[in-house]
Amino acid sequence: MNTMDEGLMLVGPEGKIIMVNEAFETMTGYNKDEITGEECTLLECDACEMALEENDDAWCNLFFEEYKKKCRCNIVKKDGTFLPALKNASILRDDDNVVIGAVETITDLTELIKLDRKVNQLSRQFDTEGKFGGLIGNSAPMQNVYKIVLKAAESTSPVIIYGESGTGKELVAQAIHLNGTRKNGPYVQVNCAALTESLIESELFGHTKGAFTGAFNHRIGRFESAQGGDIFLDEIGDIPISMQTKLLRVLESRQIERVGDNKSIFFDARIITATNKDLYSLIAQNKFRQDFFFRINVIPIHIPPLRERKEDIPSIVSHFTHQLSLDTGKDILGVNSEALESLMTYDWPGNVRELRSAIEYAFVVVDHGHIEPEHLPPIVLDGGKGASYKSAFSNIKTLSEKGALIKALRENYGNQTKTANDLGVSRVTIWSRIKKYEIDLSKLTSL
16 A cells, blocks of 8 residues: 555544555655544545535435545645645445445645646637737627737738727737738837837947947847837837937838947838827827828727727636636636626726736635625725715714615615715625625614
């Protein structure tokens, strides 16, 4: 038995451990001397706990024929950590068919689960790097985006992506690259808003040694690095006018010059830009060059905000939940209907990025099971009204939050929608507080 890779445990009919093998000792951290004679419930196997709850007439369902003898479970090791395992149990009988005990084998699934998570992560990464760069949604607005992305990918003309912050403009740019004729070439991304005016030219075009103080070596710029591929200039609306002039020259001449050098370098890369600003308004304010705008605005793609495609929220939430389950190792089953109602009601000014942050928040709060309304950020529960919840309840100085809620519910005869309107919060907030304070709506009229 000690040559087995599986752990082995012999249990008597009264539930005491009679013997274990060396693999069992290694897996659980218990040595045979300290565990022999102890109740097998010491291992706190979750499958066994469930079996005990199902049948109160016996200490263990193992000795009933209908018991599921092979199952996956979690065992608590000596150090308090969990051991994911596959447990197989068989009862032992004597010649008279009397039960004399049971033998259980335990297979450690730790490495298998790690590999499974790794495969899922790689699979998710593959999906993210697939046809549409991780964009999620089957709504009509997104279907239009997909069509334009594929058409733009077939061209080599400049593309500009419009969309509010958090809508996934960078994913659209990646999708264009991955579906284009230059997909085997480099893909270079630059956040223009993150670069100071003094550094942006050197960053984009490179510089020669000694071109300015601190230029100790030659540097290849982002444009030169993108030769034969695509360069994505994010937040193009934040780029200085002086740099717009130089970029216009690059687009028209297809040549670049490093800072400190007068030698022209042929430039062969497609330019993709993106912005969350109204460029027409910037042009009117003389903050954006009109001729530069016409040069980059050849193939415009507009990404709809999340509030205009709320039918995509369930699939986006499912994607993030699955992804975060793999990342955190938490057994989160999904979002329940009440929480999903909150997510669907909120307008998401931060778009998909804010939605992901809300799900990440929920993963910090909840340990297992479903994500419920109380696990979501307060601003989502309040429908984006901010401090309205606090002010509504603080208006009643002499009552606690629970008392204020009961008073409002009683005045509205238990109607949660009217109560929410009176207090200036969402209906989901009222529902979650009723659950929190265990308020019995059927008794309100008699209060």
